Amino acid sequence: MTIVVTDPAVGEALTLAEARTHLRVETDLEDGLIESLIRVAREHLESATGLVLLDQGFRLFLDDWPKAHAILLRRHPVTRLDAVIVYDADGLPEEVDLASVRLDRTRRPARLIVAAIKAPARIVNGIEVEFRAGFGESGADVPDVLKRAMFTHVAAMYELRSGVPIGQQPALVPDGYDRLIAPWRRRSL
Known part of the structure; x- marks a missing residue:
């Protein structure tokens, strides 16, 4: 059994502006990095839960x-x-x-x-x-608790940005992340 994406999502569950506000970043110097961290956080969350955040x-x-x-x-x-x-x-x-x-x-x-x-x-x-x-076509359709988990994950990876290259992220899952996504995790016996 193989599943492939035939029509990928347009955009991300978190916007760059939302992430910059959460991180308290006022310049656009690290926008590329922040966008990459948003993508990594979404991919990690989807992998851990089996969810599809955007349509x-x-x-x-x-x-x-x-x-x-x-x-x-x-x-x-x-x-x-x-x-x-x-x-x-x-x-x-x-x-x-x-x-x-x-x-x-x-x-x-x-x-x-x-x-x-x-x-x-x-x-x-x-x-x-x-x-x-997927939950919908935009981040507004994604449950708030999942967006909160992504915000905390992006912030943790941003803090490690000088020590861990983007290709090796996620190097850290922050405290509380697992509790936020616990109701959404896949369960098996």
Whole structure:
């Protein structure tokens, strides 16, 4: 199972102006660095939680239908199912009628329930599921507690800016960060 981004987010969950205000930076001399730290903080938060902060498109590749008839869409919150495609013996795509599948968005991770659907003839990546996920199109749609976690993370990385290159960030997760994101973390048994 592989998931790729097909339509990346436009912008970030925190704006440069918000981050500069939080950091009490009054000049634009380090804007490039601050923008990089915002991106690193978002990527870290999304990786730790499985969340998608801003609206994005995804494509999930599967070799075959799962035995339990439930495909886990490991991005949250899923907002829309766009297509389910099965490849035939000639390698041609055939769209599945979306009325024959059910998207369960209340569960986390969201799952796609499939009934008896034609098996793919292509051995590798014979099934593609296209969907969208994210809290919304701007940082205003992102829950405040997640933005607060990002602010604290950006501030901690900014403090270490002279000792840790941006390519090695995040070098530090600040105190309290884990408590802020705890309700959003992925849980498994």
